[in-house]
Amino acid sequence: MAFEYLSNVALDEAVSGFLAALDERGFAPRKEYVPVGEALGRVTAEPLYAAISAPHYHACAMDGIAVAAKATFGATATTPVTVQPEDYIVVDTGDPLPESCDAVVMIEDVVFEEGHGIDELGTCPVILHASIAPWGNVRQIGEDICAGEMLLTSNVRIEPAAMGAMLAAGVQQVGVIARPRVGIIPTGDEVVEPSANPKPGDVMEFNSTIFSGMVRQWGADPVAYPIVADKPDLVQKALVKAVSECDIVLLNAGSSAGRDDYSSRVVAAVGEVLYHGIAMKPGKPAILGCAANTAIVGVPGYPVSGIIVIEQMVKPLIEKLLGCSTPGGDRVKATLARPCTSSLKYEEFVRVRVGKVGDKLVATPLSRGAGVVTSFVKADGIMTIPQNSEGYEAGDQVDVRLLRPLADIERSLVVIGSHDPLIDEIAQLIHKSNPELSVASTHVGSMGGIVAAKRGENHCGGIHLLDEATGTYNEPYLEKHFPKGGVRQVECVYRQQGLMVAPGNPLGIQSLADLTREGRRFVNRQKGSGTRILSDFVCKRDGIDTGAIYGYDHEEFTHTAVAALVEAGSADAGMGIYSAAKMYGLGFVPVCEEQYDLLIPDYAWDTPMVQALLEVLASDAFRARMEELGGYRLDHPGRVRRHFE
Amino acid sequence: MAFEYLSNVALDEAVSGFLAALDERGFAPRKEYVPVGEALGRVTAEPLYAAISAPHYHACAMDGIAVAAKATFGATATTPVTVQPEDYIVVDTGDPLPESCDAVVMIEDVVFEEGHGIDELGTCPVILHASIAPWGNVRQIGEDICAGEMLLTSNVRIEPAAMGAMLAAGVQQVGVIARPRVGIIPTGDEVVEPSANPKPGDVMEFNSTIFSGMVRQWGADPVAYPIVADKPDLVQKALVKAVSECDIVLLNAGSSAGRDDYSSRVVAAVGEVLYHGIAMKPGKPAILGCAANTAIVGVPGYPVSGIIVIEQMVKPLIEKLLGCSTPGGDRVKATLARPCTSSLKYEEFVRVRVGKVGDKLVATPLSRGAGVVTSFVKADGIMTIPQNSEGYEAGDQVDVRLLRPLADIERSLVVIGSHDPLIDEIAQLIHKSNPELSVASTHVGSMGGIVAAKRGENHCGGIHLLDEATGTYNEPYLEKHFPKGGVRQVECVYRQQGLMVAPGNPLGIQSLADLTREGRRFVNRQKGSGTRILSDFVCKRDGIDTGAIYGYDHEEFTHTAVAALVEAGSADAGMGIYSAAKMYGLGFVPVCEEQYDLLIPDYAWDTPMVQALLEVLASDAFRARMEELGGYRLDHPGRVRRHFE
Structure with a gap:
C-alpha cells in the first residue's frame, strides 16, 4: 500500500493544459471518405464545394408548353395570342427546356380553340391570355446550387438536407472526420460482467456500458476491452494494446490513492502522467496522461465520478478531434430548492431535478453519493458550484447545465412529498396517455411536500400526516400551514401501514414494543416523513422509549429501501406500507389504515400536468394497478376533499 | 391526362383524422427485446422495474477497517479507543461488509501504536480518535436501487445512465418498441440514381437519402426501395411489397394532379385514400392513405415539399408508434426581417435564417422555391404562416420552429449584405478556429446590408457602393444613411469587376455597349446590389440605353449564379467579379477595381462573432485563400476606415 500525492489543479486549468499538451504530441483528427448516403451525423473534415450546379440544366418547372417568351409578348385577356403547334413543345415538370425556348406556360393557362381539346395538345394551336416573362416557370441552371459554391464549411455535422444538397451538387463521397476511437478498459479483481444473480462482493461492470453510450452520443466509436485483474503488468499490457488502437483510452478504476491503485504508475510506464488529482468533486482522483499521440484518462471507479470525469475531460477531447461542439447541454439559471454546501477546495457538480413551477425553474439537488447511478x-x-464557494442557500439562483431539453422539463409534473410506489405508477399512466408530459418525483416526506408547496416549488405532493389531537389526516396540517389558503387537498388512496418483518415473522414481532428487546434491530424513516410521524406517535401512545429501539435513528427515505433492508436481514423490522412488504415477499404486521392525499397548490391546478394527473387518478387503469400492488383501498381518487381558499 | 379534384383539408384536421383512422385499423407499435448494451436511444415498450437491489449486498464504501460501530462508541481525540486485531477486518472499497460488522473506518483515520505500521494492519491493534455511526462508510443494500422500484416508465428514450442502472438492477434484456420501418419508393421515368455527370433531363434521386436521414433521426429504420418507372402496375406492385414489409410507406412523387400523377389511384387500388390535397404550402398534393394497418403517405416530388410533408405528416406517425416526442424543434418568437405574404387558402411553411442580433431573434425568409434544397x-x-392569414410585415413577431439549437444560433455571425464567395471562406476560417461560432449569410446586395444594419438585424454586411459624384466607395452612403453614426466602415478587399464571357470571349465582347447588338443576351444582378449599381453607372456614363440590352432585367442574386448562366450559354455576358469567372473557367473583361468593405454596426462590435471576424480578416490564412481565389488585392483587411460615431 502506498499513498501517492494527488495534486489539486483547477479543472479549467487541467483541461486546457491537457489539450495543449496533447496538441504538441500530435493528437489530431483523422480524415476518411464515406459515401454521402452514409454520412448522416458525421462531421465534415474540409469545406465542401459543389461539383456541378443544381439544377444542372434548365428545367421546366411546370407541366405545360415551352415557348420563346417573345412569342407571348402582348397577350392579355382581351388581346389573346395564338401559338402555332410548331412554336411550342409540350413539356412535363423536370423536362429539359427545349432549344429555342426560354419560358414555360403552365397547362392550366393554356386555352384551346373551339373544337380542339387537351388530347390534341402538341398538334393544335393554343391560345394564351397572358404573356410570360423570359425564364418564367423555368428552374434555371444553378437556381439551387452554383458549381463551385461552398455547401458546408468543415467541422459541421451533416444533416439530411445537406446530404441531398451534396448529391444534387454531384458530390458522391464526402471527407469526414473519422469517429474518434475511445477505448475503455475496466479493471479490478472484484469486477465481473453484469448478471441477474451477482454474488456478494461482485461489482458488476456496467461503467463500460454507460461510458460507451456517452461517447457514442457525442460522435465517437467506443471500444470496450475485457475486464483486467488488479495486476500492474496485466493492466499495462492492456493499456499498451488500447493505446495502439485508439485515439483516447479510458482506464477505469484504480485512479484513487489507496490499495491496488497503481493506475498512475502504469500510465507513467506506458507514457506520461500530465495531471493526477483535479480540484473537482466528484472525480478528484482522475488522471490525465498520454502515450505518443493517444490521450489517456484515468477514470475513478464509482459510476457517478466516472460520468462527471468523462463529461468534463473526455468530451472536450472528442470535441477537439471533431472540431465542433457536441449536442445538448443548454445552460439555464434555476432557483435552488434546498441548501447545498460545498467545499472551498473543489469545483463541485451536483445532479439536480429541474422543474418549471409557475414562472420559475426550480432545481432540487439529488443524492450526491458517488455510487448512486440512478441519480x-x-x-x-448538473448544477455547478465553483471552487472557492461554500455552496448555496435555498432560493439562490444557480447555474444548471440541462441534460434534457428545456421544452420537456417545462412539461414535467413536479411531485415533491411523501414516497409511495404509486407515484411511479401514476407517472407511467400520465406519460402513456400524454407522451408530451412526464413526471419528476422527489421523496422528501409529507412535511417536505408542504414546505415545497409553500415555496411554490412543486405541482403536487403526497401527504399522510396524522394529527394526534383529532385523529384525522392532513387537514389540520394544511389549515395550519396555509392560513391564507391557496391549496387543494385531493383524495388519493387509503393504504395499510404496518411493520415489515422477515417472511413468516420468525421473531414473532407484534408491535414496536417488541423491538426494544436486546438484539432486535429496527430501520426507520427520515424525520418529517408521515411514516416517521406514525412511528413516533405509536411509541408515544404506547409509552415506548424510542432510545431503547436499536436502529431507531437508522433512517431511510422510501418504503422500498426499508423493505430491502429487512429482506436482506440488516434489520428485523421497519414501518412501511403493505405494497412494499408484498413486493419483497415480507411478513407484515398491520398497524393502521391511513389516508394518503395529494396536496395541489392553486398555482398548479390549471397546468396540463395536474389536469392529466386528475384524469389518471379517476381512471380505471389506476384502480386496477393499485389492486395489483395490494394494500390500497380506493374510494374517489381525484376528488377535492377541501379547497383551502 | 386527367385532372383530379384535390381537397383542401386543414393540416391539423388531416393529421388528426389520419391518426384516428390508422388507430382504428390497428396501426400500432411492435415490441422486441434487446440486450441492454444495445438499447441506447431506443424507446421503452413497458415500464421497467428493478430485478435486484443495487448494491445487492452491504458494500464497504472506503478502503479501511470494518468494525462493529458499538466498539468505537466514545472514541474522541482525547479519549481514543483501541481496537484489537480480532475485532476488525481490513477491507477495500467494494468488499462485502463482513458478518458482525456494521461500519467501516477509513484508512486515513486509523492510527497505529508506537512501533507498529501499516504493513502490520490486520495483525496489530489500531487506535481510533473518533467514533463511527452504525452504517457509516457502508453502501447499504438498495442505497441506489431497491428491487421492485420502477426505473423507467414506458415510452422514454434510453440514455447511457439508464443502461447502467438497468444492469445494476439485474436487468439484462429490455423491452423496447421496434424501430418503425419506413419504406420509401421513388417513382418517375426521369428519375435516376445520383451521379457526378447527369444528363440534361435526368432528375437525380436524392429525396430517398434526405427522407431516410430524417426518419432515422426520429428513431425509425428507413427502407429505400429501387426507383420505379411511371407505370401504374409497376408502382402498384412496389407499393404492395412495401406495405407488407413496413409500418409506413412513402410513395414519392406523382402525387400532384398532372400528367403521370396516378399515385392516388394506385393507393386506392392497394388500400384506401383518406385525404388527397391538404391546405398547406408547400405540400398541397400530399396523399394520406393506408392499406391494412400500414400507413401510406404520397409525398410530392420536389424535395422541399417532400421535407415539409414528412415533417408534418410522417413525424406524427413515428411519434405515435414510439409513444414519445422526437428530439428537436424548439419554438421561438422572432422578428421578421422582410415582409412575407401568403395565401389565405393555405397554412404556409417558410424556411428562415435566424440570428440573434442584440437582444432580438431576427428571422430572414429564404427562397420559397420548392426545388431549392439548399434552403x-x-x-x-421554419416559420409558420397560419391558414387565413395574408402573411406578415417586416418587423412582425412570428412563430419559428428551430432546426438548430438556440445556443448555436446565438453564436452565429449574421452577415447580410453584398455577395462575394469570400464570405463563405470567412465562414470556414471563423468556424475552424472557433468551433463554437458559425456564420449565417444572406445575400441581399449592398443596400440590403445598409437597411439591415439600420434595423439592427445584422452583425455585418459586405458593401461596395460607388458614389458617382465623388468616385469613392461606401463612405458617402454610410454618411447619408447613418446621420447619427453607430457604424464602422471596415476595410476588407479590393476586387476586380468585369464582364464574364464565354471562355476565349468568342463574341469579342469588350464593353456593355457591345451587348446592345441584336442576339446578344445579358444577365444582370438584382437592384440594390453594388454590382447592379456599377452596371447602371457604366451604362449612364457611356450613354448606353439599358432597354436595348436583352436580359438587362434578368436578375440573379450572386456572382456565381451569373457565372453559371454564362457558362451554360444562357447568357453571353454578365457583370461580376474575377474570382467567379475563374471558378467557372470563363473569359473576363475587366471593368474596374472596386473597394469591398464591411459595415459593422456598433451594437455588434463587441460580440465574439465580430471579434473573431476581425481576427480572421487580419490572418495570413485569409490572405492566402484570397490569393488562391484570384482577382483580389489585400491591403489592411480588418482596419477601421472610419468610425461613424
Whole structure:
C-alpha cells in the first residue's frame, strides 16, 4: 500500500493544459471518405464545394408548353395570342427546356380553340391570355446550387438536407472526420460482467456500458476491452494494446490513492502522467496522461465520478478531434430548492431535478453519493458550484447545465412529498396517455411536500400526516400551514401501514414494543416523513422509549429501501406500507389504515400536468394497478376533499 | 391526362383524422427485446422495474477497517479507543461488509501504536480518535436501487445512465418498441440514381437519402426501395411489397394532379385514400392513405415539399408508434426581417435564417422555391404562416420552429449584405478556429446590408457602393444613411469587376455597349446590389440605353449564379467579379477595381462573432485563400476606415 500525492489543479486549468499538451504530441483528427448516403451525423473534415450546379440544366418547372417568351409578348385577356403547334413543345415538370425556348406556360393557362381539346395538345394551336416573362416557370441552371459554391464549411455535422444538397451538387463521397476511437478498459479483481444473480462482493461492470453510450452520443466509436485483474503488468499490457488502437483510452478504476491503485504508475510506464488529482468533486482522483499521440484518462471507479470525469475531460477531447461542439447541454439559471454546501477546495457538480413551477425553474439537488447511478437517471441537469464557494442557500439562483431539453422539463409534473410506489405508477399512466408530459418525483416526506408547496416549488405532493389531537389526516396540517389558503387537498388512496418483518415473522414481532428487546434491530424513516410521524406517535401512545429501539435513528427515505433492508436481514423490522412488504415477499404486521392525499397548490391546478394527473387518478387503469400492488383501498381518487381558499 | 379534384383539408384536421383512422385499423407499435448494451436511444415498450437491489449486498464504501460501530462508541481525540486485531477486518472499497460488522473506518483515520505500521494492519491493534455511526462508510443494500422500484416508465428514450442502472438492477434484456420501418419508393421515368455527370433531363434521386436521414433521426429504420418507372402496375406492385414489409410507406412523387400523377389511384387500388390535397404550402398534393394497418403517405416530388410533408405528416406517425416526442424543434418568437405574404387558402411553411442580433431573434425568409434544397441546408428554422392569414410585415413577431439549437444560433455571425464567395471562406476560417461560432449569410446586395444594419438585424454586411459624384466607395452612403453614426466602415478587399464571357470571349465582347447588338443576351444582378449599381453607372456614363440590352432585367442574386448562366450559354455576358469567372473557367473583361468593405454596426462590435471576424480578416490564412481565389488585392483587411460615431 502506498499513498501517492494527488495534486489539486483547477479543472479549467487541467483541461486546457491537457489539450495543449496533447496538441504538441500530435493528437489530431483523422480524415476518411464515406459515401454521402452514409454520412448522416458525421462531421465534415474540409469545406465542401459543389461539383456541378443544381439544377444542372434548365428545367421546366411546370407541366405545360415551352415557348420563346417573345412569342407571348402582348397577350392579355382581351388581346389573346395564338401559338402555332410548331412554336411550342409540350413539356412535363423536370423536362429539359427545349432549344429555342426560354419560358414555360403552365397547362392550366393554356386555352384551346373551339373544337380542339387537351388530347390534341402538341398538334393544335393554343391560345394564351397572358404573356410570360423570359425564364418564367423555368428552374434555371444553378437556381439551387452554383458549381463551385461552398455547401458546408468543415467541422459541421451533416444533416439530411445537406446530404441531398451534396448529391444534387454531384458530390458522391464526402471527407469526414473519422469517429474518434475511445477505448475503455475496466479493471479490478472484484469486477465481473453484469448478471441477474451477482454474488456478494461482485461489482458488476456496467461503467463500460454507460461510458460507451456517452461517447457514442457525442460522435465517437467506443471500444470496450475485457475486464483486467488488479495486476500492474496485466493492466499495462492492456493499456499498451488500447493505446495502439485508439485515439483516447479510458482506464477505469484504480485512479484513487489507496490499495491496488497503481493506475498512475502504469500510465507513467506506458507514457506520461500530465495531471493526477483535479480540484473537482466528484472525480478528484482522475488522471490525465498520454502515450505518443493517444490521450489517456484515468477514470475513478464509482459510476457517478466516472460520468462527471468523462463529461468534463473526455468530451472536450472528442470535441477537439471533431472540431465542433457536441449536442445538448443548454445552460439555464434555476432557483435552488434546498441548501447545498460545498467545499472551498473543489469545483463541485451536483445532479439536480429541474422543474418549471409557475414562472420559475426550480432545481432540487439529488443524492450526491458517488455510487448512486440512478441519480443520473433522475437528473434533469448538473448544477455547478465553483471552487472557492461554500455552496448555496435555498432560493439562490444557480447555474444548471440541462441534460434534457428545456421544452420537456417545462412539461414535467413536479411531485415533491411523501414516497409511495404509486407515484411511479401514476407517472407511467400520465406519460402513456400524454407522451408530451412526464413526471419528476422527489421523496422528501409529507412535511417536505408542504414546505415545497409553500415555496411554490412543486405541482403536487403526497401527504399522510396524522394529527394526534383529532385523529384525522392532513387537514389540520394544511389549515395550519396555509392560513391564507391557496391549496387543494385531493383524495388519493387509503393504504395499510404496518411493520415489515422477515417472511413468516420468525421473531414473532407484534408491535414496536417488541423491538426494544436486546438484539432486535429496527430501520426507520427520515424525520418529517408521515411514516416517521406514525412511528413516533405509536411509541408515544404506547409509552415506548424510542432510545431503547436499536436502529431507531437508522433512517431511510422510501418504503422500498426499508423493505430491502429487512429482506436482506440488516434489520428485523421497519414501518412501511403493505405494497412494499408484498413486493419483497415480507411478513407484515398491520398497524393502521391511513389516508394518503395529494396536496395541489392553486398555482398548479390549471397546468396540463395536474389536469392529466386528475384524469389518471379517476381512471380505471389506476384502480386496477393499485389492486395489483395490494394494500390500497380506493374510494374517489381525484376528488377535492377541501379547497383551502 | 386527367385532372383530379384535390381537397383542401386543414393540416391539423388531416393529421388528426389520419391518426384516428390508422388507430382504428390497428396501426400500432411492435415490441422486441434487446440486450441492454444495445438499447441506447431506443424507446421503452413497458415500464421497467428493478430485478435486484443495487448494491445487492452491504458494500464497504472506503478502503479501511470494518468494525462493529458499538466498539468505537466514545472514541474522541482525547479519549481514543483501541481496537484489537480480532475485532476488525481490513477491507477495500467494494468488499462485502463482513458478518458482525456494521461500519467501516477509513484508512486515513486509523492510527497505529508506537512501533507498529501499516504493513502490520490486520495483525496489530489500531487506535481510533473518533467514533463511527452504525452504517457509516457502508453502501447499504438498495442505497441506489431497491428491487421492485420502477426505473423507467414506458415510452422514454434510453440514455447511457439508464443502461447502467438497468444492469445494476439485474436487468439484462429490455423491452423496447421496434424501430418503425419506413419504406420509401421513388417513382418517375426521369428519375435516376445520383451521379457526378447527369444528363440534361435526368432528375437525380436524392429525396430517398434526405427522407431516410430524417426518419432515422426520429428513431425509425428507413427502407429505400429501387426507383420505379411511371407505370401504374409497376408502382402498384412496389407499393404492395412495401406495405407488407413496413409500418409506413412513402410513395414519392406523382402525387400532384398532372400528367403521370396516378399515385392516388394506385393507393386506392392497394388500400384506401383518406385525404388527397391538404391546405398547406408547400405540400398541397400530399396523399394520406393506408392499406391494412400500414400507413401510406404520397409525398410530392420536389424535395422541399417532400421535407415539409414528412415533417408534418410522417413525424406524427413515428411519434405515435414510439409513444414519445422526437428530439428537436424548439419554438421561438422572432422578428421578421422582410415582409412575407401568403395565401389565405393555405397554412404556409417558410424556411428562415435566424440570428440573434442584440437582444432580438431576427428571422430572414429564404427562397420559397420548392426545388431549392439548399434552403434547408441554410435554414435555421421554419416559420409558420397560419391558414387565413395574408402573411406578415417586416418587423412582425412570428412563430419559428428551430432546426438548430438556440445556443448555436446565438453564436452565429449574421452577415447580410453584398455577395462575394469570400464570405463563405470567412465562414470556414471563423468556424475552424472557433468551433463554437458559425456564420449565417444572406445575400441581399449592398443596400440590403445598409437597411439591415439600420434595423439592427445584422452583425455585418459586405458593401461596395460607388458614389458617382465623388468616385469613392461606401463612405458617402454610410454618411447619408447613418446621420447619427453607430457604424464602422471596415476595410476588407479590393476586387476586380468585369464582364464574364464565354471562355476565349468568342463574341469579342469588350464593353456593355457591345451587348446592345441584336442576339446578344445579358444577365444582370438584382437592384440594390453594388454590382447592379456599377452596371447602371457604366451604362449612364457611356450613354448606353439599358432597354436595348436583352436580359438587362434578368436578375440573379450572386456572382456565381451569373457565372453559371454564362457558362451554360444562357447568357453571353454578365457583370461580376474575377474570382467567379475563374471558378467557372470563363473569359473576363475587366471593368474596374472596386473597394469591398464591411459595415459593422456598433451594437455588434463587441460580440465574439465580430471579434473573431476581425481576427480572421487580419490572418495570413485569409490572405492566402484570397490569393488562391484570384482577382483580389489585400491591403489592411480588418482596419477601421472610419468610425461613424
